[in-house]
Amino acid sequence: MDLFPLWNSLRIAGISTFVIFFIGIFAAYYIAKAPRLIKGVLDVILTLPLVLPPTVVGYLLLRVLGPKRTVGAWFFSVFGIKLTMTWWSAIFATIVVIFPLMYRTARGAFESFDETLAYSGQSIGLSNTYIFWRIRMPYCRQGILAGTVLAFARALGEYGATSMIAGYTPGRTATISTTVYQLWRTNDDNLAFRWVLVNLVISFVVLLAVNMLEKNAGKTSRRKGAA
Amino acid sequence: MSLFMDIEKRLGNFRLKVQLDVGNEIVSLLGASGCGKSITLKCIAGIERPDKGKIVVDGITLFDSERGINLTPQQRRAGLMFQSYALFPNMTVLQNIRTGAKRERDPARQEENVKAFMNSFHLTELANHYPAQLSGGQQQRTALARILVSSPHILLLDEPFSALDSHLRFRLEQQVREVLRSFGKTVVLVSHDRDEVFRLSDQIAVMNQGMVETFGPKETVFSNPATPTAALLTGCKNISPIEKIDDFHVRALDWDLVLATDTLVGSAQYVGFRMHDICSGSGPNAFTCQVVEEIKNPFSYTIMLKPVGSQGIPFGWEIDQQTWHKLRANQVEIHLPPGTTVLLRENIASE
Numbered sequence: 001m002d003l004f005p006l007w008n009s010l011r012i013a014g015i016s017t018f019v020i021f022f023i024g025i026f027a028a029y030y031i032a033k034a035p036r037l038i039k040g041v042l043d044v045i046l047t048l049p050l051v052l053p054p055t056v057v058g059y060l061l062l063r064v065l066g067p068k069r070t071v072g073a074w075f076f077s078v079f080g081i082k083l084t085m086t087w088w089s090a091i092f093a094t095i096v097v098i099f100p101l102m103y104r105t106a107r108g109a110f111e112s113f114d115e116t117l118a119y120s121g122q123s124i125g126l127s128n129t130y131i132f133w134r135i136r137m138p139y140c141r142q143g144i145l146a147g148t149v150l151a152f153a154r155a156l157g158e159y160g161a162t163s164m165i166a167g168y169t170p171g172r173t174a175t176i177s178t179t180v181y182q183l184w185r186t187n188d189d190n191l192a193f194r195w196v197l198v199n200l201v202i203s204f205v206v207l208l209a210v211n212m213l214e215k216n217a218g219k220t221s222r223r224k225g226a227a
Numbered sequence: 228m229s230l231f232m233d234i235e236k237r238l239g240n241f242r243l244k245v246q247l248d249v250g251n252e253i254v255s256l257l258g259a260s261g262c263g264k265s266i267t268l269k270c271i272a273g274i275e276r277p278d279k280g281k282i283v284v285d286g287i288t289l290f291d292s293e294r295g296i297n298l299t300p301q302q303r304r305a306g307l308m309f310q311s312y313a314l315f316p317n318m319t320v321l322q323n324i325r326t327g328a329k330r331e332r333d334p335a336r337q338e339e340n341v342k343a344f345m346n347s348f349h350l351t352e353l354a355n356h357y358p359a360q361l362s363g364g365q366q367q368r369t370a371l372a373r374i375l376v377s378s379p380h381i382l383l384l385d386e387p388f389s390a391l392d393s394h395l396r397f398r399l400e401q402q403v404r405e406v407l408r409s410f411g412k413t414v415v416l417v418s419h420d421r422d423e424v425f426r427l428s429d430q431i432a433v434m435n436q437g438m439v440e441t442f443g444p445k446e447t448v449f450s451n452p453a454t455p456t457a458a459l460l461t462g463c464k465n466i467s468p469i470e471k472i473d474d475f476h477v478r479a480l481d482w483d484l485v486l487a488t489d490t491l492v493g494s495a496q497y498v499g500f501r502m503h504d505i506c507s508g509s510g511p512n513a514f515t516c517q518v519v520e521e522i523k524n525p526f527s528y529t530i531m532l533k534p535v536g537s538q539g540i541p542f543g544w545e546i547d548q549q550t551w552h553k554l555r556a557n558q559v560e561i562h563l564p565p566g567t568t569v570l571l572r573e574n575i576a577s578e
Contacts, residue, residue: 114311114313116309116311116313117313117315117316119269119272119274119300119307119309119313120307120308120309120313120370120373121315121326122273122274122299122300122301123272123273123274123300123301123303123305123306123307123374123377123379124306124326124327124329124330124373124374124377124379125301125304125327125329125330125377126301126326126329127301134315135315135317138317139316139317
């Protein structure tokens with residue numbers, strides 16, 4: 001069994017999650033503070049990928065990044081790089097699809113933050129950067145961690161938009177999900193089943209990790225709570 | 228060593244318009260919830276931005292809308308303590324206090340300052356505890372130490388005791404009083420508790436609907452509250468609108484009672500007297516009253532009285548239990564000694 005799809009899926013999901021961790025937090029932090037109207041509009045736009053069919057996301061991405069479209073053509077003429085049908089093309093698709101998961105969970109966490117902590121910090125002279133990384137982030141740790149793991153799990157399972165923008169080339173752009181589809185289509189039930197098992201194991205491990213993290217967090221707060 | 232502020236801010240229908248000019252002393256903002264006391268503190272600290280006006284602390288302009296000055300909260304050095312104390316939950320007592328010492332650049336001095344404040348606030352043994360493991364009083368001490376180690380130019384305390392159980396309050400209040408006295412700069416304290424305010428502060432500013440209605444030394448504000456709101460907040464519970472009879476006589480409309488006043492009635496609109504200022508027996512402003520209701524308090528009685536022949540509603544008389552046991556009757560003779568009635572009028576600015 002060629003393990004390339006596993007490796008490819010993991011690196012796509014890993015890089016996408018890493019990127020989305022920062023973009024999601026950044027967006028969540030500023031939008032949580034925005035005025036109501038702007039917040040409402042941005043919220044709808046940024047959550048859209050969560051409810052759109054993946055094929056629609058793929059279509060829209062192709063319209064922008066495709067070799068004959070503005071961005072895609074410009075990139076090719078300047079750098080000589082095609083943005084579609086490579087392994088990392090899938091990162092674009094995955095980033096768009098998992099962004100709402102990270103953004104929404106992080107925003108929920110930021111909105112539950114007790115702003116008096118930030119105000120107190122400011123008035124005793126702490127810089128806003130210090131307050132963000134040493135007070136706000138630890139306070140919102142659980143929500144942000146949950147968002148990251150969810151985003152990673154979803155990135156591993158990305159199929160629709162990925163198959164449109166990166167296609168399926170064995171050994172080059174194949175991921176676990178596109179491989180399963182391809183094997184099933186070509187009647188290789190045996191191998192398809194093995195990849196399904198691999199996928200089940202990964203999902204199981206990820207969810208187990210989430211549960212253990214939550215349990216640990218619960219323990220810490222209980223210990224702190226016992227005066 | 229002073230605070231001058233004259234600011235305006237609109238928040239929906241609410242209008243905040245605060246003028247204060249205080250020196251090196253403890254001033255309390257006394258008011259019901261929603262009167263704008265906490266926002267006033269936040270404006271000084273730089274968390275809320277006034278629409279216009281000026282705030283000057285110790286000769287340093289923190290905010291001036293005309294000159295376009297608006298210092299950041301970090302630059303203002305205003306030590307703001309919230310009623311929740313706002314300790315950082317992910318840090319121990321020691322780490323919390325260290326965050327306050329960061330303005331000091333020299334690490335050795337920083338550590339020295341932290342140690343000194345940990346010591347003087349009796350926190351050394353709690354150094355490695357997290358805020359959630361501390362009692363309310365310990366949290367308050369930590370919060371105060373964290374603020375004072377940052378050497379603020381002014382202290383702003385928002386309802387410092389409201390998060391505490393009532394039996395703890397009195398003892399902690401004494402500790403805080405010591406701290407405030409030794410601070411030696413301007414302290415602004417926000418509270419709705421008149422006893423606390425009277426014990427802790429030098430000056431009192433009574434706030435109502437976003438404005439300072441009465442301002443002055445605490446004794447003056449308590450003996451002559453000037454407005455009905457100030458009278459209520461300083462604990463004067465018998466207040467009635469009046470009709471002027473002559474320069475020294477008014478008819479209290481609620482109680483249907485004619486009262487002689489000590490001062491010129493002038494343009495007064497209300498008269499008030501405190502429940503415990505009523506005396507039994509005869510004297511000036513004496514009435515025979517019907518006992519309408521007898522309410523027992525832990526250490527006193529509140530007797531609801533209605534003057535015989537009056538068509539009005541009853542007023543209250545607070546009397547200690549033993550005295551009332553001796554006096555108890557269906558009808559009692561009472562009088563209001565000179566200096567116990569106060570004339571009040573609505574603040575002109577708020578009309």
